[in-house]
Amino acid sequence: MSIRFDESNRLFQLDTLNTSYVMGVQDRFGYLLHYYYGKKLGQRDVSYLARTNEPPYTPDRNEREKLAFLSSAPFEYPTGGVGDFREHCLEIRTQSGFNALELGYQGFRIYPGKKKLEGLPASFGTEAECDSLEITLEDSLLDLQVVLQYSVFRDLDVITRSVRVCNRGGKEKVIYLTKVLSACLDMDNADYSMLTLHGSWARERRMQYRLLGYGRQGTFSERGESSHQEHPFLALTSPNVSQTTGDVYAMHFVYSGNFQAQAELDSYDQVRTVMGINPYHFSWKLEAGESFQSPEVVLVYSDAGLGNMTRTFHRFYRRHLIRSPWRDRKRPILINNWEGTYFDFNTDKLLDIAASAAKLGVEMLVMDDGWFGNRFDDNRALGDWYVNEEKLPGGLERLVREVNKLGMKFGIWLEPEMISPDSDLYRAHPDWAIQIPGRKPGLARNQLVLDLTRPEVVEYVWGRIRAILDSANIEYVKWDMNRQLSDVGSAFLEADTQGELYHRYVLAVYELQERLCSTYPNLLLENCSGGGARFDPGMLYYSPQIWCSDDTDAIERLSIQEGTALIYPLSTMGAHVSVCPNHTVGRVTPFETRGHVALAGTFGYELDITKLSEEEQREVTNQVALYHRFQDLIRSGDYYRLASYRENHQYDCWEVASEDGREALVTFVQVMGRPNNFHSRRIKLMGLCPEAEYLVEESQQIYGGDALMYAGLPVEDLWGDFRSKLIYLRRVDR
Numbered sequence: 001m002s003i004r005f006d007e008s009n010r011l012f013q014l015d016t017l018n019t020s021y022v023m024g025v026q027d028r029f030g031y032l033l034h035y036y037y038g039k040k041l042g043q044r045d046v047s048y049l050a051r052t053n054e055p056p057y058t059p060d061r062n063e064r065e066k067l068a069f070l071s072s073a074p075f076e077y078p079t080g081g082v083g084d085f086r087e088h089c090l091e092i093r094t095q096s097g098f099n100a101l102e103l104g105y106q107g108f109r110i111y112p113g114k115k116k117l118e119g120l121p122a123s124f125g126t127e128a129e130c131d132s133l134e135i136t137l138e139d140s141l142l143d144l145q146v147v148l149q150y151s152v153f154r155d156l157d158v159i160t161r162s163v164r165v166c167n168r169g170g171k172e173k174v175i176y177l178t179k180v181l182s183a184c185l186d187m188d189n190a191d192y193s194m195l196t197l198h199g200s201w202a203r204e205r206r207m208q209y210r211l212l213g214y215g216r217q218g219t220f221s222e223r224g225e226s227s228h229q230e231h232p233f234l235a236l237t238s239p240n241v242s243q244t245t246g247d248v249y250a251m252h253f254v255y256s257g258n259f260q261a262q263a264e265l266d267s268y269d270q271v272r273t274v275m276g277i278n279p280y281h282f283s284w285k286l287e288a289g290e291s292f293q294s295p296e297v298v299l300v301y302s303d304a305g306l307g308n309m310t311r312t313f314h315r316f317y318r319r320h321l322i323r324s325p326w327r328d329r330k331r332p333i334l335i336n337n338w339e340g341t342y343f344d345f346n347t348d349k350l351l352d353i354a355a356s357a358a359k360l361g362v363e364m365l366v367m368d369d370g371w372f373g374n375r376f377d378d379n380r381a382l383g384d385w386y387v388n389e390e391k392l393p394g395g396l397e398r399l400v401r402e403v404n405k406l407g408m409k410f411g412i413w414l415e416p417e418m419i420s421p422d423s424d425l426y427r428a429h430p431d432w433a434i435q436i437p438g439r440k441p442g443l444a445r446n447q448l449v450l451d452l453t454r455p456e457v458v459e460y461v462w463g464r465i466r467a468i469l470d471s472a473n474i475e476y477v478k479w480d481m482n483r484q485l486s487d488v489g490s491a492f493l494e495a496d497t498q499g500e501l502y503h504r505y506v507l508a509v510y511e512l513q514e515r516l517c518s519t520y521p522n523l524l525l526e527n528c529s530g531g532g533a534r535f536d537p538g539m540l541y542y543s544p545q546i547w548c549s550d551d552t553d554a555i556e557r558l559s560i561q562e563g564t565a566l567i568y569p570l571s572t573m574g575a576h577v578s579v580c581p582n583h584t585v586g587r588v589t590p591f592e593t594r595g596h597v598a599l600a601g602t603f604g605y606e607l608d609i610t611k612l613s614e615e616e617q618r619e620v621t622n623q624v625a626l627y628h629r630f631q632d633l634i635r636s637g638d639y640y641r642l643a644s645y646r647e648n649h650q651y652d653c654w655e656v657a658s659e660d661g662r663e664a665l666v667t668f669v670q671v672m673g674r675p676n677n678f679h680s681r682r683i684k685l686m687g688l689c690p691e692a693e694y695l696v697e698e699s700q701q702i703y704g705g706d707a708l709m710y711a712g713l714p715v716e717d718l719w720g721d722f723r724s725k726l727i728y729l730r731r732v733d734r
């Protein structure tokens with residue numbers, strides 16, 4: 001068992017292979033306090049870490065300075081209204097309008113394995129892989145019960161947390177939850193910095209470090225989705241952090257809507273880090289007997305720097321979050337017509353693209369936006385999910401049949417959560433859009449969002465998805481979501497449940513994707529949101545890959561993919577080769593470099609292949625061969641970040657090594673050429689066996705694993721900007 005309850009000290013210890021997490025019950029008030037999270041400890045009493053015997057607050061002896069105690073003790077799950085003035089995890093409002101809440105320890109339950117979180121995406125594990133702990137806390141006055149849920153993944157240094165709140169209906173018939181965060185970590189500060197990912201459309205998930213300052217700081221979304229701009233990830237890092245050194249405390253939220261991830265440095269130099277659903281416009285009505293389940297937070301501690309954290313997340317998500325049967329399968333190389341044609345296509349055009357692509361070894365055609373209703377541009381028709389026969393005579397059935405005859409699979413783009421004001425759907429059901437009665441809603445890309453809190457809207461959307469997927473042999477869906485939520489109001493919800501809309505919306509998206517996955521178990525689903533605005537662990541539970549960014553420029557992609565791969569396996573990152581000048585930034589890069597960068601993801605093309613030169617077409621054939629050769633390694637291997645263009649402003653370099661260290665593929669991208677680099681660069685590889693020898697294929701040279709890792713592999717400069725190369729090496733057994 002990886003979870004232990006020490007009866008005499010009333011202490012819980014959660015152990016993974018290399019980490020321990022310890023908390024315990026404080027005697028007099030029955031508070032649950034957090035003692036420790038970090039490198040693995042032996043099993044002994046560390047309750048002294050809570051410092052409850054240090055003046056001025058000595059709760060065991062008197063209540064005189066209770067507030068000093070409450071606002072400085074390390075709480076496992078802090079609540080509001082009674083004297084802890086730092087950030088709270090749980091806030092309520094009673095029908096009489098009061099907000100105070102004080103939780104005392106009631107009991108616990110330990111069991112092997114992990115239960116599902118109802119209606120929510122969450123990690124999973126067998127009884128052999130993980131154990132779970134539920135600790136029950138209670139506010140006895142309100143008869144409100146809070147169950148803290150933990151699962152411990154023994155071999156992966158991962159602990160997950162979530163919370164269930166139940167109104168047991170004693171005194172209060174109705175309690176409004178106004179904030180329910182999922183996890184909290186109270187620690188002493190040690191000059192930590194906060195690492196987060198920020199961005200925008202076409203610039204997603206760039207790494208940012210900030211030294212913690214006094215007060216509250218963090219990363220948040222109030223956009224109804226996890227967003228391009230912020231990401232539900234936060235890590236505290238020690239001053240010496242690098243890929244291989246330093247402490248990292250990371251939290252990642254398995255959720256796709258509004259979030260709060262925040263660190264607060266208080267006047268006693270303590271840090272409280274919290275994560276959960278953003279309380280912005282959140283209120284949940286809990287009737288007697290009802291409960292509310294919060295989404296899950298994944299906690300990872302690494303005492304060996306960021307690289308170790310990264311590989312822990314990668315393994316965890318590959319083994320314990322992604323469910324799709326495609327997770328461990330080679331994905332078909334696809335060609336998507338979006339950048340190739342935008343809205344200007346018809347069956348003949350698509351078949352031309354498919355025929356040329358098939359000859360070069362591409363395996364699937366994906367028809368993007370513009371095939372339905374009156375959709376000749378992006379101003380109309382969302383919601384009218386009926387084939388536009390003017391563009392596609394004979395409908396999907398004919399198109400897909402012809403594509404299949406070429407030996408290719410067929411995939412389709414959908415944006416099911418949306419409604420255009422100029423659509424038959426809106427004309428029939430204006431009240432199906434999210435908007436506030438009487439107030440003109442703001443448009444984005446000329447569209448509105450469907451009110452998925454209405455059961456009939458969910459049924460309509462599901463009915464259309466089914467009709468489309470059942471009408472032809474469709475093997476892939478790109479599920480898009482191209483605007484964020486504003487004017488949040490529902491003609492369906494009551495005044496005191498409007499605050500539930502944001503969360504109910506996300507739950508409905510999950511419900512629809514759950515139906516999709518269970519009805520079409522072999523479908524390859526790729527989530528997308530104006531590029532990578534909903535690239536989050538919640539969506540990974542349904543789709544094994546997510547479109548990383550609308551920016552397909554190979555150089556912009558370096559930072560986007562570096563930030564994404566900080567947490568997500570390469571097998572999840574949608575990455576395509578497109579034409580130059582690049583449509584987003586106008587940059588011209590070699591076709592080869594675009595291929596090498598896209599190979600670090602799911603790989604495909606986003607162009608009109610019929611317009612490529614003969615030389616480019618030959619390069620496609622080469623890239624297809626590279627994909628087939630290296631995909632298994634890239635999908636299942638360990639990822640190492642060797643150098644970052646973001647930091648050195650010259651070149652980028654990453655490596656994927658097989659778990660057994662037998663082979664590795666290094667990708668080197670020289671962003672800017674540099675004159676007079678007299679010698680080659682020595683790049684230190686990782687993940688090899690130091691005592692083994694390796695043959696570098698390109699040079700046919702043999703090197704010791706130790707030399708490659710500790711002294712480096714010589715990599716010569718390439719002539720020109722934006723050049724790249726792949727270096728493959730494998731172990732030689734003599």
Ligand code: GLA
Nearest residue numbers: 338368369528529530531550
């Ligand atoms: C979003 C997606 C693109 C494309 C367009 C279509 O921007 O990210 O890949 O599908 O929508 O409108």
